[in-house]
Amino acid sequence: MANSQRMIKNLYRDSVSLMQFSEKLRALDGIQQASAVMATENNISLLVEAGLLATIVPPSPNDLLIVVEGQDDSSVGGALDQAEAMLKQKSAETGEGGVRRVPPRSIEMGLDSMPAANFALISTPGEYAAAEARKAIQLGLNVMIFSDSVSMEEEIPLKQYAREHDLLVMGPDCGTAIINGIPLGFANVVRRGDIGVVAASGTGLQQVTSLIDRFGGGITQAIGTGGHDLKSEVGGITMLQGIAALTADPSTKVILLVSKPPSPDVMKNVLEMAHQSGKPVVVDFIGADPASITSDSVTGVRTLEDAAKASVNLSLGKASGHFTGSLPDQYINVAKECVAKLNAEQKYIRGLFSGGTFCYETLLLLSETLGIIYSNTPIKKEHKLEDVWKSRGHTAIDLGDDLFTQGRPHPMIDFRLRNERILQEAEDPNTAVILLDVVLGYGSNMDPAGELIPAIQQAQKIAAQAGRTVIFVGSVCGTDGDPQSLSRQEALLRDVGVILTESNAQAARLAAAIVNGR
Amino acid sequence: MVNKLFEQDLQVINIGLSSFADSIQQTGGKATHLDWRPPASGDREIGMSLALLVNAPEVEDANRIAHERFLSAQPILMGVEQARKAIPNLSERTLLHAGPPIEWDRMCGPTLGAIIGAILYEGWAGDQESARQLAASGEITFAPCHHFGAVGPMSGVISPSMPVWIIKNQERGNVSFSNLNEGLGKVLRFGANDPSVLERLKWMETVLGPAMNAAVQQLGGIELRSIIAQALHMGDECHNRNAAASSLLFKKLTPALLRTEVPQKDIASVLEFIAGNDHFFLNLSMACCKAMLDAGHGVEHSTLVTAMARNGVEFGIRMSGAGNQWFTAPAPMVDGLFFPGYTSTDAAPDLGDSAITETAGIGGFAMGAAPAIVQFVGGTPQDAIAYTREMYHITMGSNGGFTLPPLNFDGAPAGIDARKVVDTGIAPVINTGIAHKDAGVGQVGAGITHAPLECFNKAVQSKIL
Numbered sequence: 001m002a003n004s005q006r007m008i009k010n011l012y013r014d015s016v017s018l019m020q021f022s023e024k025l026r027a028l029d030g031i032q033q034a035s036a037v038m039a040t041e042n043n044i045s046l047l048v049e050a051g052l053l054a055t056i057v058p059p060s061p062n063d064l065l066i067v068v069e070g071q072d073d074s075s076v077g078g079a080l081d082q083a084e085a086m087l088k089q090k091s092a093e094t095g096e097g098g099v100r101r102v103p104p105r106s107i108e109m110g111l112d113s114m115p116a117a118n119f120a121l122i123s124t125p126g127e128y129a130a131a132e133a134r135k136a137i138q139l140g141l142n143v144m145i146f147s148d149s150v151s152m153e154e155e156i157p158l159k160q161y162a163r164e165h166d167l168l169v170m171g172p173d174c175g176t177a178i179i180n181g182i183p184l185g186f187a188n189v190v191r192r193g194d195i196g197v198v199a200a201s202g203t204g205l206q207q208v209t210s211l212i213d214r215f216g217g218g219i220t221q222a223i224g225t226g227g228h229d230l231k232s233e234v235g236g237i238t239m240l241q242g243i244a245a246l247t248a249d250p251s252t253k254v255i256l257l258v259s260k261p262p263s264p265d266v267m268k269n270v271l272e273m274a275h276q277s278g279k280p281v282v283v284d285f286i287g288a289d290p291a292s293i294t295s296d297s298v299t300g301v302r303t304l305e306d307a308a309k310a311s312v313n314l315s316l317g318k319a320s321g322h323f324t325g326s327l328p329d330q331y332i333n334v335a336k337e338c339v340a341k342l343n344a345e346q347k348y349i350r351g352l353f354s355g356g357t358f359c360y361e362t363l364l365l366l367s368e369t370l371g372i373i374y375s376n377t378p379i380k381k382e383h384k385l386e387d388v389w390k391s392r393g394h395t396a397i398d399l400g401d402d403l404f405t406q407g408r409p410h411p412m413i414d415f416r417l418r419n420e421r422i423l424q425e426a427e428d429p430n431t432a433v434i435l436l437d438v439v440l441g442y443g444s445n446m447d448p449a450g451e452l453i454p455a456i457q458q459a460q461k462i463a464a465q466a467g468r469t470v471i472f473v474g475s476v477c478g479t480d481g482d483p484q485s486l487s488r489q490e491a492l493l494r495d496v497g498v499i500l501t502e503s504n505a506q507a508a509r510l511a512a513a514i515v516n517g518r
Numbered sequence: 519m520v521n522k523l524f525e526q527d528l529q530v531i532n533i534g535l536s537s538f539a540d541s542i543q544q545t546g547g548k549a550t551h552l553d554w555r556p557p558a559s560g561d562r563e564i565g566m567s568l569a570l571l572v573n574a575p576e577v578e579d580a581n582r583i584a585h586e587r588f589l590s591a592q593p594i595l596m597g598v599e600q601a602r603k604a605i606p607n608l609s610e611r612t613l614l615h616a617g618p619p620i621e622w623d624r625m626c627g628p629t630l631g632a633i634i635g636a637i638l639y640e641g642w643a644g645d646q647e648s649a650r651q652l653a654a655s656g657e658i659t660f661a662p663c664h665h666f667g668a669v670g671p672m673s674g675v676i677s678p679s680m681p682v683w684i685i686k687n688q689e690r691g692n693v694s695f696s697n698l699n700e701g702l703g704k705v706l707r708f709g710a711n712d713p714s715v716l717e718r719l720k721w722m723e724t725v726l727g728p729a730m731n732a733a734v735q736q737l738g739g740i741e742l743r744s745i746i747a748q749a750l751h752m753g754d755e756c757h758n759r760n761a762a763a764s765s766l767l768f769k770k771l772t773p774a775l776l777r778t779e780v781p782q783k784d785i786a787s788v789l790e791f792i793a794g795n796d797h798f799f800l801n802l803s804m805a806c807c808k809a810m811l812d813a814g815h816g817v818e819h820s821t822l823v824t825a826m827a828r829n830g831v832e833f834g835i836r837m838s839g840a841g842n843q844w845f846t847a848p849a850p851m852v853d854g855l856f857f858p859g860y861t862s863t864d865a866a867p868d869l870g871d872s873a874i875t876e877t878a879g880i881g882g883f884a885m886g887a888a889p890a891i892v893q894f895v896g897g898t899p900q901d902a903i904a905y906t907r908e909m910y911h912i913t914m915g916s917n918g919g920f921t922l923p924p925l926n927f928d929g930a931p932a933g934i935d936a937r938k939v940v941d942t943g944i945a946p947v948i949n950t951g952i953a954h955k956d957a958g959v960g961q962v963g964a965g966i967t968h969a970p971l972e973c974f975n976k977a978v979q980s981k982i983l
Contacts, residue, residue, distance in 0.1 A: 009590065010589060010590055010917075010918055010919045011918040011919065012744075012747040012918065012919045012920065012921055013921060013927060014751055014921075014923075014927075017927060061741055061744050062592065062741070062743055062744060062747075062919055088918070101904075101907070102907070102908050102911060102944070103552075103553040104550060104552050104553065105552060105553050105554060105555065105911075105941075105942040105943060105944070106552070106554075106557070106938070106941040106942045107531055107533065107552070107572075107941075108572065108573075108938065108941065109552070109911055109942060110531040110550045110552050111531070112911070113550055114529055114531065114548070114550040116526075116527075116529050117529045117530065117531045117550065118523055118526055118528065118529055119523070119528055119529065119530045119531070120530070120531045120532075120533060121530050121531070121532045121533065121534070121538055121539075121542075121549075122533045122534060123532075123533065123534030123535040123538060124533055124534040124554065124556075125556075127562050128556050128557075128562065128565060130566070130569075131557070131562070131565040131566045131568070131569035132533050132554075132569070134566070134569035134570065134572070135568075135569045135572040135573075135941075136531070138569070138572050138573040138574065139572065139573050140573075141531065142520070142523055146534065146535070146538070147534070166520060167520065168520050168523070179523070179524075179528050180523075180524060180526075180527070180528045180547075181545070181546075182528045182530075182542055182545050182546065182547035183541060183542075183545055184530070184538070184542065185538060187541075189545060220524070221524060241520060244520075245520040245521050245524070248521050249521060249524055251524075442537075442538075442541035442544075442545075443537070443538070443541070483544075
């Protein structure tokens with residue numbers, strides 16, 4: 001027979017609930033007698049009379065005294081532990097009919113209702129995003145900041161803190177990521193596999209992951225860094241952390257990096273780390289010379305499509321592949337057929353993009369063979385459109401630029417602006433090809449083809465009435481797993497005569513071949 | 519940790535666009551979407567000051583210490599003495615008042631009336647007009663009760679001759695004080711100062727005070743927390759409703775008083791007086807809370823709120839790590855029910871030190887245990903529970919010593935964290951009486967109000983790290 005007692009400081013229960021509680025204790029295995037009381041003078045003397053109290057204690061009426069008698073020390077000790085735990089447990093917050101609940105308002109409150117949370121996705125107005133991110137990392141959460149307009153002065157300390165605490169801060173202005181198979185922000189539903197992606201560009205990440213899916217591969221993680229990460233000031237903190245994490249990740253076989261060319265010091269560190277990963281790494285520093293990147297373990301590529309293809313090849317254990325940049329055979333005839341439909345005045349490509357990286361990649365590819373391409377976001381600033389609302393020569397417009405999104409949803413969601421511009425380009429007798437991107441996935445419009453088709457048909461009518469044919473060329477970025485379904489969207493657009501290629505790069509090259517073939 | 523994330527289920531707290539939470543859930547992930555609004559009433563700079571304090575180790579450590587000192591306090595009623603003897607450093611010609619500091623010419627009606635009454639009671643002036651002149655002359659020092667470890671309901675005026683309850687926290691030795699409750703109707707704390715008021719004050723000084731002291735000495739002190747704990751199980755929240763606690767106190771005092779040398783006729787009048795006032799315990803509830811909170815005050819870096827008090831013009835709070843600073847905002851109006859013949863246009867803004875009870879986790883915070891109280895705002899018992907539940911989100915924990923039957927005997931939400939108030943925008947709820955804006959009319963209603971968020975915004979910005 002063993003007997004033990006425990007005082008729990010500053011805990012009050014009324015006598016009725018303590019009597020019920022004592023009953024519960026007596027029902028525990030190996031327990032003969034148990035009593036829980038407030039440690040008043042009276043209660044203590046009752047316990048003494050009952051012979052239950054081994055050690056007399058001074059009265060302390062705000063404390064709760066538990067005494068237990070049982071077979072052996074271990075059952076008695078166990079019962080006391082269990083009793084204390086039961087008393088300190090907060091009652092389940094259920095069963096109070098009609099009591100309104102406060103939905104969580106702060107990250108801390110969110111953690112109260114989701115204690116195992118490990119991630120915060122922040123898409124507040126930009127002015128508040130840094131503070132929310134700061135709270136999240138201080139609470140031990142990894143963070144994705146979708147919000148833009150967060151300054152580099154705010155970004156740097158966040159990323160430094162996160163690095164010191166082995167947390168990831170993706171963004172600010174990180175539009176997309178896929179973590180553990182879950183699409184975050186604007187993201188596609190991509191098959192899981194063994195390719196890990198780190199990308200500084202949102203649409204770049206969507207393009208490579210969608211193409212990996214299209215080419216039969218799959219991804220482990222797709223980490224976004226935000227557009228400032230590879231600048232000297234930030235030093236590529238997130239990209240370097242991403243490479244390190246993918247290096248350590250046993251599921252990741254191939255690492256794929258996507259960014260505009262980083263500043264030279266950051267580039268050096270990134271390539272150094274890529275090299276040291278011991279895994280095959282594919283790098284698309286969009287606009288940089290692949291030769292300056294390529295080494296024995298690093299494959300430099302020129303386009304997002306090549307990046308996806310090389311990664312899938314490596315994932316299948318093959319060589320990364322050789323990318324010539326020439327137009328695939330099947331499109332050479334298509335181009336010829338298109339050329340035959342154009343009149344002598346139709347000379348120019350008009351690219352209308354919703355994805356910034358699609359526009360940028362197109363500018364790079366078109367300028368290789370067509371010379372000057374005008375844009376609101378040109379490669380060379382002398383090629384900036386004076387009036388962004390009016391095209392001249394070959395033009396490629398990023399409609400996701402702040403200029404166009406003031407007071408209006410993003411063009412991946414709201415197609416009105418692009419549709420108006422399609423009609424405007426169709427009116428122009430010099431327009432040969434209207435080049436489009438279509439982005440599927442969560443966050444985007446639920447039926448982009450349905451939004452575009454009336455405008456395309458109207459544009460075709462306008463051109464026909466003027467005795468012309470306008471060629472529509474485009475690509476759809478997405479997967480069959482996306483809520484919009486890639487194959488359905490492609491079929492709808494093909495039905496109205498849009499020529500679709502697998503990738504943005506191919507669409508640009510096809511468009512270039514058409515105007516060059518005239 | 520980054521790699522650990524890859525091995526775990528992704529569980530996302532979503533702040534901003536709710537559609538992002540939907541898509542996470544549709545693809546098999548877990549997401550909790552916040553009902554987010556810009557913290558700190560949208561002030562970006564304060565929002566960043568707050569962010570730097572969230573889960574900051576220095577603050578967390580300090581709060582653990584402050585909260586533990588607050589919760590483990592054991593306030594004992596030690597006796598009753600005149601303020602001039604009981605309260606250290608209280609010089610003659612000093613009058614204490616409720617709330618944060620305020621000058622004579624800015625005081626609200628009830629406080630003005632109470633100050634004049636106190637001057638007359640002390641005999642410092644012979645009539646209203648000369649009392650007024652004396653108050654304006656600068657010869658009287660006005661100071662918050664809180665600066666002297668004291669608390670007083672409504673105008674909270676304490677003068678040197680008044681008897682005060684003396685409460686000592688056995689755990690840390692700190693001492694707090696409160697005046698004795700005068701009852702309802704024409705009373706000094708609402709600014710009344712006619713001869714009947716002064717006569718009652720005199721009786722309290724010469725009869726009630728000594729009798730109470732004798733009874734308390736007879737009992738060897740009275741444990742206050744256990745009275746509050748029991749009263750919370752009897753429908754009190756010990757701010758706006760003290761019926762049960764006053765009865766429990768009466769039960770203790772009566773036999774003790776009969777064993778003292780106090781003359782029989784005085785015992786009768788004293789017991790009649792106490793029995794006729796359901797709020798008799800309020801001042802003890804307040805002083806008990808004050809003793810508990812003072813124990814948690816003065817911990818460097820701590821964001822524990824240790825006082826909320828109003829002077830009828832401003833609402834002020836104090837924070838453990840911010841020393842003797844007050845963080846103030848205009849006093850809010852009270853949303854409530856008015857006694858027959860009065861309306862909201864008669865009301866003074868929120869007044870009194872009694873919000874010390876909410877600061878300590880009872881009063882409005884324990885409304886769930888006092889369903890009768892919500893009738894003042896036309897609410898239901900469910901509303902009362904909801905008020906209490908909401909307060910858990912802005913407190914550091916709960917007080918296992920003050921349990922609430924309708925909430926399955928969970929401890930009352932206790933220990934306001936200024937950070938959480940600013941982050942959530944949830945303002946502490948306060949049950950309170952409503953004073954007439956003019957001196958001396960008295961209580962005209964009761965209801966519910968909320969502490970202004972501005973006070974907490976200022977506290978968070980006060981560079982406590």
